[in-house]
Amino acid sequence: MLRIRSLSKYYGARAAVNDVSLEVGQGELVTLLGPSGCGKSTTLRCLAGLEIPDSGEVWLQDRLLAAPARRVQVPPEQRRVGMVFQSYALWPHMSVLENVSYPLRSQKRPRQEVIKRARDALELVGLSGYEGSQPGNISGGQQQRVALARALASECSLLLFDEPLSNLDVHLREQMRSEIRDLQARLRITTIYVTHDQSEALAISDRVAIMQDGAIVQVGTPREVFERPATEFAATFLGKVNLLHAAATGKREADLREQFRLAGGGEVHVHTGGTGGPSAEGTAVRVGLRAELIRLSRNAPAAEKNVWKARVERAVFFGDGIDYMIAIPVGRLRVRTPPYDQFRVGEEVFASIAPEHCFIVGSTPQPARQEEVSR
Amino acid sequence: MRWRRAGPGETLLSVLLLVVLAVLVIYPLVSLIYGSIRSSPPGTGEPAYTVEHFLRIFMDPHFYEAWRNTLLLSASATLVALVFGLPATFLIARTDIPYRSFAEVLVLIPLFISPFIGAVAWTGLGAPRVGMLNRLLAFLGLPWEVNIYGVWGMALVLGFYMVPFVYLFTSGPMKAIDASLEEASRLSGRNALQTTLQITLPLITPSVLACTLLIMVLSMENFGVPAVLALPSRIPLVPTEIFVRFSYPPADYGYATVVALSLIAVTGIGLLLQRRIIRTASYAAITGRGYRVAPILLGRWRWVAVAILGAYMVATILLPYGVMMLASFQAYWTQEFTAFTLDNYRSVFTRGLLVRATENSLLLAVFGACVATALAACIAYVVQRSRAPGRSWLDFMATIPIGIPGMVLGVALLWAWIAVPLEIYGTIWILLIAYITRFLPFGVRNVSAALTQVGDELESAARVSGATQWRTAVTITLPLVRNNVLSSWVIYFIEFLKELNMSVLLYSFGSVVIPVVIFDLYTEGRYPEVAALAVGLSVLILVVLAISSRFFRIRISPLG
Numbered sequence: 001m002l003r004i005r006s007l008s009k010y011y012g013a014r015a016a017v018n019d020v021s022l023e024v025g026q027g028e029l030v031t032l033l034g035p036s037g038c039g040k041s042t043t044l045r046c047l048a049g050l051e052i053p054d055s056g057e058v059w060l061q062d063r064l065l066a067a068p069a070r071r072v073q074v075p076p077e078q079r080r081v082g083m084v085f086q087s088y089a090l091w092p093h094m095s096v097l098e099n100v101s102y103p104l105r106s107q108k109r110p111r112q113e114v115i116k117r118a119r120d121a122l123e124l125v126g127l128s129g130y131e132g133s134q135p136g137n138i139s140g141g142q143q144q145r146v147a148l149a150r151a152l153a154s155e156c157s158l159l160l161f162d163e164p165l166s167n168l169d170v171h172l173r174e175q176m177r178s179e180i181r182d183l184q185a186r187l188r189i190t191t192i193y194v195t196h197d198q199s200e201a202l203a204i205s206d207r208v209a210i211m212q213d214g215a216i217v218q219v220g221t222p223r224e225v226f227e228r229p230a231t232e233f234a235a236t237f238l239g240k241v242n243l244l245h246a247a248a249t250g251k252r253e254a255d256l257r258e259q260f261r262l263a264g265g266g267e268v269h270v271h272t273g274g275t276g277g278p279s280a281e282g283t284a285v286r287v288g289l290r291a292e293l294i295r296l297s298r299n300a301p302a303a304e305k306n307v308w309k310a311r312v313e314r315a316v317f318f319g320d321g322i323d324y325m326i327a328i329p330v331g332r333l334r335v336r337t338p339p340y341d342q343f344r345v346g347e348e349v350f351a352s353i354a355p356e357h358c359f360i361v362g363s364t365p366q367p368a369r370q371e372e373v374s375r
Numbered sequence: 376m377r378w379r380r381a382g383p384g385e386t387l388l389s390v391l392l393l394v395v396l397a398v399l400v401i402y403p404l405v406s407l408i409y410g411s412i413r414s415s416p417p418g419t420g421e422p423a424y425t426v427e428h429f430l431r432i433f434m435d436p437h438f439y440e441a442w443r444n445t446l447l448l449s450a451s452a453t454l455v456a457l458v459f460g461l462p463a464t465f466l467i468a469r470t471d472i473p474y475r476s477f478a479e480v481l482v483l484i485p486l487f488i489s490p491f492i493g494a495v496a497w498t499g500l501g502a503p504r505v506g507m508l509n510r511l512l513a514f515l516g517l518p519w520e521v522n523i524y525g526v527w528g529m530a531l532v533l534g535f536y537m538v539p540f541v542y543l544f545t546s547g548p549m550k551a552i553d554a555s556l557e558e559a560s561r562l563s564g565r566n567a568l569q570t571t572l573q574i575t576l577p578l579i580t581p582s583v584l585a586c587t588l589l590i591m592v593l594s595m596e597n598f599g600v601p602a603v604l605a606l607p608s609r610i611p612l613v614p615t616e617i618f619v620r621f622s623y624p625p626a627d628y629g630y631a632t633v634v635a636l637s638l639i640a641v642t643g644i645g646l647l648l649q650r651r652i653i654r655t656a657s658y659a660a661i662t663g664r665g666y667r668v669a670p671i672l673l674g675r676w677r678w679v680a681v682a683i684l685g686a687y688m689v690a691t692i693l694l695p696y697g698v699m700m701l702a703s704f705q706a707y708w709t710q711e712f713t714a715f716t717l718d719n720y721r722s723v724f725t726r727g728l729l730v731r732a733t734e735n736s737l738l739l740a741v742f743g744a745c746v747a748t749a750l751a752a753c754i755a756y757v758v759q760r761s762r763a764p765g766r767s768w769l770d771f772m773a774t775i776p777i778g779i780p781g782m783v784l785g786v787a788l789l790w791a792w793i794a795v796p797l798e799i800y801g802t803i804w805i806l807l808i809a810y811i812t813r814f815l816p817f818g819v820r821n822v823s824a825a826l827t828q829v830g831d832e833l834e835s836a837a838r839v840s841g842a843t844q845w846r847t848a849v850t851i852t853l854p855l856v857r858n859n860v861l862s863s864w865v866i867y868f869i870e871f872l873k874e875l876n877m878s879v880l881l882y883s884f885g886s887v888v889i890p891v892v893i894f895d896l897y898t899e900g901r902y903p904e905v906a907a908l909a910v911g912l913s914v915l916i917l918v919v920l921a922i923s924s925r926f927f928r929i930r931i932s933p934l935g
Contacts, residue, residue: 089555106564
């Protein structure tokens with residue numbers, strides 16, 4: 001169980017981590033997701049003790065690891081935290097076994113036990129037989145596994161991953177991703193995983209925390225953050241999204257479909273989920289339509305809601321799909337179709353989307369950050 | 376320009392350079408071997424061949440004593456350099472110690488002032504009776520006496536002068552270490568000190584080993600420090616042994632030549648080992664894309680660290696040079712101070728010997744640096760940028776002088792040029808040849824390094840635009856490597872100005888140079904005049920260095 005309370009870290013006047021609070025349950029894997037410079041790595045390093053936060057608290061189980069206000073700052077070597085670095089950080093002057101047993105050797109355990117545990121950790125990641133190898137002589141994927149074994153060997157209560165897969169090629173990345181997830185779930189280690197890759201985050205996590213400018217803008221299960229992004233940033237960061245300006249009409253049907261008036265004219269129906277009543281009439285919102293979920297057809301679709309006449313303006317073939325830019329009466333939409341849905345540029349088509357596939361985000365999604373600077 | 380064949384122009388240039396290098400490098404080495412088996416002194420008698428010199432020396436206990444002293448000196452000087460150099464480098468390269476950039480300049484200063492001048496300065500402090508330290512001890516009524524003359528004194532002085540090499544070799548690797556390697560160790564339960572010892576130090580071991588070997592070799596072949604601190608007390612060392620047999624009557628050239636051969640054999644092996652280490656054992660390949668190397672925060676230890684570093688700088692630079700400066704304004708250097716005088720400086724302009732030495736030194740430094748730079752630039756160009764035949768030979772031959780100690784090259788040049796019926800041996804020209812040969816590798820490497828940084832395509836673009844190869848070389852290539860060419864010139868200028876090892880063997884009455892005069896006056900015991908000359912020389916070097924580093928970035932590279 002990990003608790004982060006109002007964690008902040010400044011570089012000069014700039015807040016690299018801005019009032020981050022997060023609770024992670026025992027055995028849970030939470031991803032910090034965001035673009036480079038969003039503060040996710042700095043947050044992770046504050047957990048490891050490699051950065052000293054300026055305010056806030058970090059608790060691991062019942063142990064206070066960092067609390068500047070109380071002058072608590074446990075050095076990294078006393079935190080019993082395992083970490084897998086982006087560059088793997090394998091010591092080139094030690095063999096694979098020496099690397100993995102290194103954390104154990106500081107724990108004053110009998111030599112036999114140290115060796116056994118290190119071997120067990122290597123077996124866990126499928127590297128039995130590589131004990132004597134030098135890190136420089138094994139492949140990138142194997143180096144990754146050694147780094148993982150080293151982090152696991154010390155039986156830490158918190159496991160940290162700092163973009164561990166970004167140096168691997170695509171195929172290896174997917175394989176390692178599922179292996180890390182399987183191991184983590186089997187060993188039930190509380191884990192924080194930092195990445196800028198949205199599909200990696202969605203695939204691996206119990207929950208995803210989306211970060212922007214040092215702050216967490218949304219936390220939720222992969223499905224929640226994907227289907228109901230809280231902010232414009234969260235929406236656009238997780239895939240290709242069209243955002244349309246709209247105003248609430250205050251009307252909601254029994255099946256929870258709410259009506260919004262689009263800025264350019266016409267209406268859009270959105271399945272807003274069950275929470276609370278409909279938005280007050282006139283509330284400005286943005287309606288999000290995912291490019292993959294918009295359908296194009298030559299004939300008018302059977303549905304009567306969320307259907308627009310459109311004209312194809314541009315088509316780009318990507319192999320596994322086609323990217324269209326279409327013009328509808330209220331603006332332009334980006335649409336991603338399967339590769340066999342072929343339309344010519346200039347062709348008149350119908351575009352439609354199910355209300356369940358639409359979402360709304362508030363129109364002032366930018367988190368406040370300027371006020372924090374002058375603390 | 377990989378696609379084209381060698382043009383006639385570049386082939387001609389390559390052949391010409393091969394001939395020049397054969398004369399400068401290969402010919403003296405062959406002459407040295409020839410000299411070692413020649414029965415009569417150079418330039419006399421009918422040549423007859425003999426192994427008598429070898430037999431004579433291998434039976435001589437004096438020879439072994441010289442080697443034992445030299446190895447002891449070399450090992451202890453290296454130890455001193457590492458003990459002072461590694462912590463200083465770590466502080467400057469890896470921590471948030473205050474005045475870092477200033478400290479970085481200071482730690483490199485000894486590189487530009489020769490150990491010879493340093494040794495002269497140190498005698499002002501540590502000579503028995505008249506040294507300032509001994510005067511201070513006597514003043515305080517303490518019964519101890521410091522004596523800088525001897526192996527331990529030499530080891531200290533030489534060690535201090537080798538500290539820059541430790542810095543040059545290890546600061547880069549220390550800075551380049553992927554920070555996550557150390558962070559991973561912290562997370563594995565090791566504190567900062569354990570991490571430094573178990574992770575950081577082993578990671579830079581190859582660099583430490585490489586500079587250890589280089590420093591051992593440089594300490595072995597150094598003549599300046601033993602000339603000042605060992606000759607007066609008659610402690611035999613290999614370089615001084617060469618000098619004594621060569622210069623003190625009755626000269627024993629055969630003996631000097633064989634000692635020189637033994638020296639080049641040992642230093643050669645040392646340098647070959649060193650190059651192997653540099654080439655093979657490098658962990659640098661594994662340093663990944665780390666987060667960033669943050670300086671280690673020393674906290675309240677910052678000021679303790681800067682005080683220790685400062686004390687080191689004061690003790691090794693300020694004190695000896697301050698005392699030497701003081702001495703240069705004294706009429707005599709005795710236990711009592713005399714009135715302030717400028718006579719010592721005036722004599723540079725009035726005494727015939729000093730005037731001649733100054734003229735010769737400046738001529739050699741300015742003109743010699745021009746010739747050496749031009750030669751080095753041409754060699755680097757042909758090696759890096761042409762398809763001319765024999766360019767790998769050129770590269771190889773231009774590297775050889777790294778392994779030839781100055782004293783050995785001096786002896787070799789005697790054998791090579793004394794019998795040549797040209798006005799070379801015994802004139803200033805033999806010094807010019809000696810200087811250029813000895814220091815050629817530095818300029819070649821410096822310009823080569825710059826050329827490898829400049830992509831082919833810039834030159835290809837010029838050729839496609841209609842420029843000839845020579846026009847391209849002059850208008851495109853040369854301006855692009857301009858800074859390295861100019862910095863080579865500056866380094867040559869400084870090295871030539873302070874060269875003692877070869878000069879002391881090859882000078883004659885008309886071709887005397889400043890370092891030789893300093894050495895001679897020192898032997899005569901005229902310390903104030905020596906001090907004035909040494910101060911003048913050091914100031915000149917530092918001024919040139921300061922001016923040139925303002926105008927273009929000097930790239931300092933170890934000569935070894």
